[in-house]
Amino acid sequence: MHSFHQFSETGKQGISEIVLHVLNAEFNTNHATTEPFLDELRRGKRVPFKQYRDSMVQLEQVLAKELQKNGKLEGVYGIEFPVNVRIAHAVPPKDYLKLVDATDYLHCDPWAGEPTDSINVFSYLHTEEGCPQLQLFESIRANPAAVAYNGGYRDAPIEKEKLEEIDVPLRTDFLLVFDSFSPHRTFRKGNGVRMSVDFRLKAGDPYADISESWMRDRIPLGKYWYLPAQGASTFDERVSTELNTLAETFGTESRELKARKDYIEKFFELA
Numbered sequence: 001m002h003s004f005h006q007f008s009e010t011g012k013q014g015i016s017e018i019v020l021h022v023l024n025a026e027f028n029t030n031h032a033t034t035e036p037f038l039d040e041l042r043r044g045k046r047v048p049f050k051q052y053r054d055s056m057v058q059l060e061q062v063l064a065k066e067l068q069k070n071g072k073l074e075g076v077y078g079i080e081f082p083v084n085v086r087i088a089h090a091v092p093p094k095d096y097l098k099l100v101d102a103t104d105y106l107h108c109d110p111w112a113g114e115p116t117d118s119i120n121v122f123s124y125l126h127t128e129e130g131c132p133q134l135q136l137f138e139s140i141r142a143n144p145a146a147v148a149y150n151g152g153y154r155d156a157p158i159e160k161e162k163l164e165e166i167d168v169p170l171r172t173d174f175l176l177v178f179d180s181f182s183p184h185r186t187f188r189k190g191n192g193v194r195m196s197v198d199f200r201l202k203a204g205d206p207y208a209d210i211s212e213s214w215m216r217d218r219i220p221l222g223k224y225w226y227l228p229a230q231g232a233s234t235f236d237e238r239v240s241t242e243l244n245t246l247a248e249t250f251g252t253e254s255r256e257l258k259a260r261k262d263y264i265e266k267f268f269e270l271a
């Protein structure tokens, strides 16, 4: 229930350009490669990728296209927007390991509240010797206790010795798609830094169940949007397409449309 998909040349290049653009904007530089940023990143500098909204829309476009080419959007209704670009350091952030859902602990995302019909997508963007790695195991969806569980990662009903590990190459040229009940964790083991992108697809309609989980602070289900229209390049465009679709499908007074507007107002501070 997992698959590896080689990036197309244009896909790989598109992603590199977007990441480079954000880094240059953040550091106020004009470098042609990510190399000059690495020392700063290794020292723990954080980059607020999500604030670069247009770039996140463009990144979503490239990623969705790669998935579509590989047939991975068939039977998929929703996508987490924006995607997460993460910089993982040799040492976790202060107090991070005290969190019950720190990704250093073996886990399945639904245990923390992701939908059970979600599908994880992951790609390394930068790797080097001694960088944190993704450790992944075969899905345990067949185990009812694992599927029913909701709670902290350290108390999860999981027998690690029974799991079957999947070898994830430490390379940046592929997308990895895996079932949300595939246990995984961040494995830190040296001094290197890693950059990666991850997000989730949702098999079912993201607007089918608008409940209190939609707007909660942690893992709000409103982060699942419809798949993007092809060619969107700005945040405004991404938003207006979504709102128009909802107005056409459910009506201008619908709770679906209101839920999306409320979500945008809360999480993007826009009216």
Ligand SMILES: [Fe+2]
Pocket (backbone or CB within 6 Å): 103, 107, 108, 109, 184
């Ligand atoms: Fe995870």
